[in-house]
Amino acid sequence: MGHREDLLDGAVRCIYEKGYARTTARDVVEASGTNLGSIGYHYGGMTNLMAAALEKAVEAWGLSLAQAIMSAGAEELSGVERFERYWEHMINSVHTQRPLLMATFDAFLEAEKSEAVKTMLIEGMRDARRLWAQVFHGIDAAIEPAKADLVGSFYQALVSGVLTQVLLDPDDAPTAQDLTAAVNIVAESFREKIR
Template sequence: MGHREDLLEGAKRCLLEKGFARTTARDVVKESGANLASIGYHYGSKDALLAQAYVALVETVGDSFEGSPEDGLAGEPGSLERFQAVWSNIVDTMREPGSIWRLSMEILVMGDQLPELRDHLARAQREAGRGLVPLLMGGREEDVSDEEADTLGMFYVTLMTGLIAQWTFDPRTAPGGEQLAEGLRRVISGVRGAGAGEGGGS
């Protein structure tokens, strides 16, 4: 590996051990075997490097959102069964000891103190939503439009953020995929019922 890859791998290890706020540029240099100047040359800043390292960690965990290759995902794309299956897999990653999602909570709590890092990760959210859309609805990520990424994709990202917060705050009462699917079913049923009522009154 070159210095760029070494820095990224070192930053990942630092994040998992120390989190965002406690990781210094010197920590990354020590862990990666690179030098301080390499951070600026390859990534622009330590915060930009940490943001990319976090995104890379999430992408690794994201592979498990689809479940095991043998079993695949239950349900047709766009169905409640698929919704439940995907979110159950996501919740499983939050149950794991040392879950990386605690890093997301650190950004939410300390965002004002880490503005550059927050800005980098905020830009990455849209792409995270773009990746969730085909997982739940079918199709290919490259075919997801900006409008879909900004609406349906951000809906999923908002749900994800709320889940992370609940599983970090109180895992005992945090919902699983089954509860989320049932909640969505009731929302859909309520919207349909309201629509039928409006139509009947015209």
């Protein structure tokens, strides 16, 4: 590996160990075995490096969630079973991914000051929406982009909301079964006439 990759991997480790906002250039240099000049040379500065590191780490987490419902035997699952498998995996992953997930909140604050961070977050959410539409409903964003974005936005809103609840109040956060029950209640109310 070269310095560019070493820096990126070192920054990802720092996100898990120190968090996004508390990681310094010296921390990354120590974790990567590189030098301070490499950060500017390869990434143009710490902000860009940390944005790239967060993007890499969140993408890996998101793909692991998708794998939970695309793994062997998943094609045999009903829609409800796929839905619950995903949420069980996502909720359980908060325990091992907590530092990363908390780092995303730091990045939201940084997005107000950094166009690079804002762009990374926006592109990541767009990619996630398309992934959720494909994974849950087989909607191909290349064929049906509007439908994929619409359905994916619903799932992205759920991910953000459930994630926040699990991080802040894990004892009272919804379970996968709670989410299924809630979706059923909402769907049923859509079929009823408003009185």
